[in-house]
Amino acid sequence: MAARPATPASPKNVKVKEPAPGSPLFGCEHVQRLFNQGQEIMNHSIGHYKMILRGIFDSTPVVPQTFTNSQGQPTTCLTSTNLCLQCPTNLTDEERLKHGNKTSHRFYIDSRSGSLYCQVCDDIVWDPTLEELRVRKIGTGSFSGRKRKHDELFPDAMKEDPRYIATNTTLASCRANGLRGIYNAGATCYQNVVLQSFLHNPLLRNFYLSDGHQSSECGVSYCLSCAIDDMFQDFYALENTNGYTAANILSGFWISENKAFENLVTTREQDAHEFFQFLAEELHERNGDGKKPESGSEHTCNCVMHQTFYGKMQTDTTCQNCSGTTHAVQSFLDLSLGLESLVQKRKKAVKEKGGNAPPLTLIDCLDEEYIKSDKCDYRCHKCDSIQQARRLTSIKRLPNVLSIQFKRFEYKQGRHDRAASKIDDPVSFPLQLNMLPYTHRVRAKEGREGRELERSCTYDLLSVVVHVGEIETGHYVSYCRVGDQWFRFNDHNVRLATVSEVLGAKAYLLFYIIRSLA
Template identity: 30%
Template sequence: MSFSGCQHLQAFKAAHGTQSYRIIHKYFIAALSTEARLRKARSCVCHTCKTTTVRLHSCLHCVYFGCYGANHIQEHAASKNHTLAVDLVFGAVYCFACGDYIYDGELEGIAGENGKSFEDSIGLDGCWVPTDVELQLLHQNPKRRKISDNSTIGLRGLINLGNTCFMNCIVQALTHTPLLRDYFLSDKHNCQMINESERCLVCEMCRLFQEFYSGVRTPHIPYRLLHLVWTHARHLAGYEQQDAHEFLIAALDLLHRHCKGNNGLSSSNPHHCNCIIDQIFTGGLQSDVTCKECNNVSTTIDPFWDISLDLGPPPGGDARNSLYGNGDEPSSLMECLRRFTRPEHLGSSAKIKCGKCHSYQESTKQLTMKKLPVVACFHLKRFEHSTGYHKKISTFIPFPEELDMTPFMSSSRSHNNGYQTQVVQEAASSLSSQNKYSLFAVVNHLGTIESGHYTNYIRLHKNQWYKCDDHMITKASLDSVLRSEGYLLFYHKQILEYE
């Protein structure tokens, strides 16, 4: 985007003023009410091909909407000599003469008056949040011209290609992750792979999202995705049953590596990336190690995509290795998180050299959340592997529909009895809304560790749940979701949710 101004835009404003931009922004960009958004969805159609697209632009000189991806707005600009158009997602002005988007302080002020500026399309920590994608997609399904409670657009089964239920359930969770869905349906990926023989997983995910939200109801066969996974993650190749959690991490890692070439940041710093995967899934885990001799605290912060939570008793089967443990198995997700974030005595066999004492001392270690991701994924460690011993933990762990992570934040710590032992506080009466989450997907494992099957629940609308069992999609109740065993739990930040 150019921030140096545009002579063509300045000449247009001098001759015609800003009224046309005001009208376009008020009625076709801001669209603050439900009625306004429905009107926008009905009206924002390319005047040439009669279809809707998230790359739709409105001519600033006349009444014309045109596709950017199909070059209809470009053809209109060339034939009419109309050099300026407005992007109907961001509200930015594009100059065809300059070949760039133009920043203009006066127009930005108008956008602010209408209640939605370019910055409003940017979420927390710079995460891009496209708007009105669902409304524009309604045009692609002629049977549904409005948002309704029984709309099933986005629901589609996946054929099991031979013990690939582990992949199917993760694909269902990812395709129903709101911000990830919006990114892949918004034509934002610019593939930069040089070797044509090396297929891009991000390009395939774009096609997969288009298949899911095309309105087609027949089950999809994800053979291209399976082939790419086998190519790029050889440890998952073959028709043996794989672990859904392992596939999730491998998929996120591949998408991250195929996306990060577009962000212009140094690949030498893996923690400094603004690709869509890191924007949505990456959080910051703070580790505080406190010297028991001098109370010196050493802090490190590491990125994470998910949190793995133990379901068994603490090591040793009792509370001796934890300052505040009772030795019992956790009884809920909240209890799992409390155990995960409470101080742990490292013991005399794991002494750490203190930076203040300059000698090896016993210490305590505590993990807390420094930065929460947009999507929080919790992995309940149900598969226990030890020397000659493998079992599945089928204990029912209750998990809530709405989750507040405030008690587990680094900012919620306090000092205990003057020893500066950091403990997580219980939820205060005033909890930050930025730390609240809503459940939107649950992956379950049925059977034993030797022979099992993965299914999952996904939330399509705010109060509508569906069970996905490979090619079979059935409606489910919230009660059945919350009573399921639970293996992977996906929560979305409420502050970034929209209907």
């Protein structure tokens, strides 16, 4: 269907969404009656619905929020108006009934959410066909499914047959939902928080649960990827609600011969961020092209870790003498954001001006790192000498899961010793993050294209790792989102968390997931 070139003029007949077992065909009897009046009416209704959705989600909200009042004057309001499904009219709640009685148009679309109101039911109706269009529009910005891409991913059509799936798979219990704690095996909470954020990462979960790495077919002894595979199985297939004992991961960790992380492998509490880097490299080696990821290189790979976490950033260095610019691109696993200079700056400002400085935000840190340029010394090839240069780092390719580290732990170089210290200042972070300003495409066009670009750069918060307490005696906890509900993971203990609790936490690591996979 989608493989055909979708010309807007093609007189394509729209069809009602094929219902899955256990769901009705229409949202209500009245939608059913409307759609059963004939193909032409259905084409028109669905076409008009799409047009209205485009108006709501692709352009400024002013247009759908403006209606003509009883005196014939255009009025704009903040609250929802009602867009008639059958004619180009926009009405207030009061006018809606009058219009319905006059024209017998019974369906209206909420101008803010795009949901359908049925006047006969006097209720919002969630029609499967129309709702699918709305959800797609919000999610990806287009109405067509990614059917073609999907076919390429799964060339074996037989395997998509529900009967094939039914006979070759087992249905997990309704209780197996991936929500379990992980026991602390003695100062391993830094591992637990990273494992929990992996467990609730939809991309990693789908990879492992769809046999991305089969522990039964892997010959590597003490393979960490197998241990992770087993962990996913235990979390999503067993009914057990008791904590999980990550024994195999721990032994894989101990046996690992990754030289770069030699210092990490101790019985002591370690840095969760370093463990995350360790796991990322280890899992890349098990699932990827076998090449060691070199830091600073533009290394890409098709492995699950690279597809999930790795992005690329570009550093433009402009010579102040000859204005020649060089670009350097390197891949990154996470964005490390410094806090110290910003915290100092704030303290200074408070001292000078008095009053309270607003709390530091994630946006401040990102602005500092990826919008402002800094000066550096640079050996210019053109000038053939060392010159002052401006250096600007921006993100060239955004990852699917963006991980952010706040540099809370700093080594201070003293006169005699280096002492580690922790910056405990709160940094506020949003539930939704727009990364467009930090990409090198920031100077994009305004309007529709800009909106689409912005949509493709929008991230949702997925999990938060928090370090509580002092640097010496601290403890790690994490928050992960499952659907819209947040949970707090403290080793083996899992409990419900409110959004405000999550957003009030003093985050150390943040994981954001992209809203629409392009």
